[in-house]
Amino acid sequence: MPRANCDQKPNEARMQDAPPKMLQGQKNSKMQQGQKSLPKANPTSTVHPPAPQSRGLLRSWPALAGLLATLAIIAAGYAYWHYSVLHPSTDNAYVQANIVPIAPLTSGLVTEVNAKEFATVKAGDVLVRLDPAPFEAALKAAEAKLTLAQQQATGPAAQSPAAKANIYQAQAGADQARLELDHATIKAPVDGIIGKVRVRPGSIAKAGMSLFPLIDTSKWWVDANFKETDLARIEAGQKATITIDLFPSHEFSGEVEAVSPASGAAFSLLPAENSTGNWVKTTQRFPVRVALTLKPGDPEMRIGASASVTVDTTSKGSGSGAQ
Structure with missing residues (x-):
């Protein structure tokens, strides 16, 4: 042990006596050896943490989407309400x-029915015919009365008020008989569509009673x-x-x-009675x-x-x- 101590002291003395440049070179060589011993870091394996601002945007995106959806629903509801008001x-x-009820203006026996259910007709088309024989006979009788009245109003009595009245009366009777004969033929008053036809040949048509509707x-x-x-x-x-x-x-x-x-x-035929106690608005x-x-x-x-x-x-x- 004393010998070792003696050997260390000269070494220390030599180290102290060494020039400063040599000491600096030894230190640099040791540092380079330490750096070589450390493992090199892989730059591609470095993971950078996300920025705090991007994390906040990701977290607030669902809330923002919900807000936009709510605003869209409110806007659509308001637009619908505004449109329904206007x-x-x-x-x-x-x-x-x-609807025009087809009814005869005179009574008589139905002999011909040209109207077909749900058929389209034009104004003036013949729909129903009544037996013309009674009306033709009435017209002949009226014309005969007119002829007799005209024959009686001859000579000095032709200018008398009674003779003129007889002629006018006979003329009116003939005109009425002729009109009833025309009414025996029932025609369509307007263009339209025939409804349900319930009249058939052989039926008795009464004046003013509807036979079928015409739209x-x-x-x-x-x-x-x-x-x-x-x-x-x-x-x-x-x-x-x-x-x-x-x-x-x-x-x-x-x-x-x-x-x-x-x-x-x-x-309505039976209006609501609102004066009762169980009234509901x-x-x-x-x-x-x-x-x-x-x-x-x-x-x-x-x-x-x-x-x-x-x-x-x-x-x-x-x-x-x-x-």
Whole structure:
């Protein structure tokens, strides 16, 4: 041990006596050896953590999407409500037309029926004929009376008031007999479609009693029953859109013609009695007549067909129908 200590002391002394450049070189060589011993880091394996800002956007995206969806639903609901206010509609509507009852103006025996059920006819077409024999006989008798009255009114008595009255009376009788003979032939008064025919040859037709209906096809309209809360914006002259259940893929155009001055319940045979104790308030409906504007190529209308009507209250109306 004393020898080792003695050997270390000269080494330490030599180290102290060494020049500074040699010491610095030894230190640098040791540092390079330490750096070589460390493992090299792979630059491709380095994982950089996401920025805090991108993490916040990812977390808030579902909330932002929900907010946008809510705003879209609110906007769509408001648009629908606004459109329904300006365009009131109802499906309580039915197609209507004038129905002409075909009835004889004189009584007689039916000998011929040309009317066919649901057939289309033109104005002037012969529908029913009555036995003309009684009317022809009555016409001959009336003409004979007229001839006799004219023969009696000869000479000085021709200018007398009595003779003139007899002639006028006989002439009126002949005209009436001729008119009844014409009425024995029943013709179609308008263009239209024949309804249910119940008369047959051999039946007795009575004056004023309807034989069958004839639907006048010259004009069609829709009776739409709107709620009373919609009438403030509906007036005559406004444009309307009509869809009929018979033709769901076809859209018809029309125009408001008139608004009823009373509700449908007011015109019923048994009006509601609202003075009772169990009264319940219900929204009343008022008939609104919408004239159909038919175009060439439109389907043939059917009276009584269900329809849906939408009125464009933004269009200009005459203002007379909402009174």
